[in-house]
């Protein structure tokens with residue numbers, strides 16, 4: 357490398373960027389034509405820049421991506437938990453509290469065409485009603501109960517409602533009032549069709565059966581999990597399936613506590629299904645995060 361090479365190399369960066377005067381350009385090109393070393397130097401400068409930084413940041417970016425997904429999972433986990441709590445809260449606030457019968461609870465108004473209106477007192481937030489015709493067709497029997505709930509008591513008062521009873525032909529109307537825990541239904545309107553003995557409307561037990569089915573399923577799947585605990589693939593499938601009945605059982609505890617009988621079985625069942633979904637998500641995400649946390653700890657040691 358001679359003296360002029362040094363001068364040319366000082367100029368090369370400017371030459372590459374086209375930031376030299378015509379005179380300098382000619383000078384550089386004239387030198388390059390006769391100097392292989394400087395030609396090599398120029399070629400190196402003109403070659404597309406490799407990004408050495410990339411090789412350093414790749415694992416870092418991977419880690420960042422993993423942390424990002426982990427954070428997303430934590431956010432979803434929190435959201436699912438909040439949702440489960442919210443559904444449980446709403447179910448608790450709207451759970452019917454059955455009102456014992458009193459004269460102010462409901463009143464009757466019979467029209468000439470045989471239709472009878474039932475008007476409910478102020479404390480009533482809702483009612484359940486089932487009706488049927490007697491076997492001989494002369495009577496129209498109605499079983500009714502009224503309830504209030506915390507939502508209506510403290511948050512938003514529901515309007516006083518009324519119900520309409522419409523018997524066919526000349527049927528006479530008989531209305532019984534039932535309430536949780538009462539020994540028998542109370543006759544509150546019409547003639548007693550069960551003069552010889554009491555009649556009682558029983559709460560439905562369907563939730564108890566569902567609870568037992570879910571518990572049995574969970575037990576069977578737990579056994580399968582134990583049997584296949586060495587086979588990662590099968591164990592994972594069994595695990596995800598097992599969490600379904602477990603979520604149902606937890607959902608039942610959220611909505612009904614340890615009670616299984618219900619006058620509002622359909623409402624309770626839907627509430628359980630609704631709360632079961634976020635609970636299932638919480639289980640899946642929690643297991644996933646726990647597994648990652650464990651793997652990270654094992655990798656550290």
Ligand SMILES: [Zn+2]
Nearest residue numbers: 361391393394
């Ligand atoms: Zn040179």
